[in-house]
Amino acid sequence: MTLVRERPAIIAAWPLREDARAAAQARQLIRGALTALGLQADLVDDAVLMVSELVGNAVLYGDAPFELVVRSEQDELLVEVLDSGTINPVMRVAGPEEEHGRGLAIVREVSKARCGCRHGVPFPTREDAYGKSVWFAIPMRCQVPVPRLSGDPL
Template identity: 75%
Template structure:
């Protein structure tokens, strides 16, 4: 798996709700930001699906507060969901009748394996907090233009 590099640049970060509405909020923020960045509609749809899965996992199994972070490095866009939990997510195979257990597998498949988890991550929206970031990467055909200030994104 590819790791988020030390030289990546944060292009947007948002605190997320601490309830079941966090996934909807994250989907809306992701769709809007990626549209502004000129990401292809198919990649936007895939990113929104993966964000929804990761935020759902964070709310169910992680610890608040939660945040959504977009980073860029060379020709990759990294999307991270940060929570204050310390336990790494584990991909598993869900039974036919199980309601949960498919999210990480979906993220792995849709991202082509460009996903992972990093620990001891400083929150972008609150520098005093640390947690883990579960992420996926979207390969880009050219570098993403970095907005001059966060007001350029929704």
């Protein structure tokens, strides 16, 4: 027998700005969405921090366009930042005087290593566009209704 994991349902997807203001936009979007879903304030704050780091990295090291996606999967939410770049993000150790280089370590720590990168991911808001997804998962301590999207099989 082969177990097939269903595709996580998209709860929300937003195209992001293609400049440094994308991180602020993404923080506002994720805070609003997760608060509306009823997640606890500490989980929302953690997600806002991690989204900010991932969007900042996408703008600095990835390629436009950028998207923010929230998916529901069993007992967790997957939050993805998509860009059209092909280079995997690399975690590095930043020196105490360095301004950059801590983002992925922060995401790894705050998400308790429930994070990663995958390629060939379709952009939900752009037809025929594919890219790289850098993602993290957050546990749901509440019931999140999963909307049925038009076109999803029953």
